[in-house]
Amino acid sequence: MGLLQRFWTMLKSQLNYWIGKAEDPEKMLNQTLLDMQEQLMTAKRQVAIAIADERRLIQQYEQEKQNAEDWEQRAMLAVQQDNDGLASQALERQAEHLKLAAGFEENWRAQKQSVDQLREALSGLNQRIVDAKRQKNLLIARARRAEAQRTITETMTGLGRNSALDTMARMEEKINQMEAEAEATSELAGEIGHDPLLNEFKKLEPVKTSNALLQLKAKMGILSATPEIKQLERAEVRDK
Numbered sequence: 001m002g003l004l005q006r007f008w009t010m011l012k013s014q015l016n017y018w019i020g021k022a023e024d025p026e027k028m029l030n031q032t033l034l035d036m037q038e039q040l041m042t043a044k045r046q047v048a049i050a051i052a053d054e055r056r057l058i059q060q061y062e063q064e065k066q067n068a069e070d071w072e073q074r075a076m077l078a079v080q081q082d083n084d085g086l087a088s089q090a091l092e093r094q095a096e097h098l099k100l101a102a103g104f105e106e107n108w109r110a111q112k113q114s115v116d117q118l119r120e121a122l123s124g125l126n127q128r129i130v131d132a133k134r135q136k137n138l139l140i141a142r143a144r145r146a147e148a149q150r151t152i153t154e155t156m157t158g159l160g161r162n163s164a165l166d167t168m169a170r171m172e173e174k175i176n177q178m179e180a181e182a183e184a185t186s187e188l189a190g191e192i193g194h195d196p197l198l199n200e201f202k203k204l205e206p207v208k209t210s211n212a213l214l215q216l217k218a219k220m221g222i223l224s225a226t227p228e229i230k231q232l233e234r235a236e237v238r239d240k
Contacts, residue, residue: 025143029136036129043125047118054115057108064101068094 075090 026140029139033129033132033136036132040122040125040129043122047115047122050111050115050118054108054111057104057111061101061104061108064097064104068097068101071097 071090071094075087075094078084078087078090
């Protein structure tokens with residue numbers, strides 16, 4: 001379990017490091033997941049080593065147990081040959097192997113228990129990483145929303161200081177001034193283009209009155225028959 005504790009301690013340290021740097025949240029999350037994957041692979045390799053040690057211990061236990069059985073068979077053979085001295089030596093050798101077998105068995109059982117715990121913890125770590133991958137997109141979306149909100153707030157704060165609005169107001173005033181100058185220039189050009197003397201004579205010209213209005217005034221006796229009216233009357237007689 002010390003391995004897993006070291007894994008999580010190191011992972012927390014890395015997370016605090018990236019958070020402290022205040023990097024891009026998306027890059028931070030991606031890098032954190034990469035680090036988690038690397039540490040998970042390291043943990044898997046160490047668990048694999050523990051499993052290999054367990055298998056070696058059980059093999060040694062079984063080998064010593066087999067050796068003890070072999071020496072027991074030899075002792076029985078010596079007894080059958082009436083060689084008690086040789087049988088006693090064989091039994092001593094059997095006892096040595098039984099003692100070794102007992103030691104290997106004890107170590108194997110302890111190692112097996114540790115491996116079972118490591119397997120379970122490793123499975124939990126793997127599931128946590130899977131969950132972290134699923135949460136990554138959600139966290140990135142939240143970070144993007146927060147960044148967008150921050151940008152909007154900064155923009156609105158800038159507008160609140162009237163920097164952008166003042167600029168637009170100044171531009172509008174400048175355009176109004178340009179339009180006024182253009183209109184004044186056009187009026188001056190019109191005045192310069194006319195002959196003042198000719199303008200005075202145009203003022204003396206009588207205002208033309210429509211034929212219908214002249215005839216109406218003559219009919220009502222308001223206006224005496226002028227040559228123009230008489231000419232209009234003769235034209236009407238001819239038309240009839």
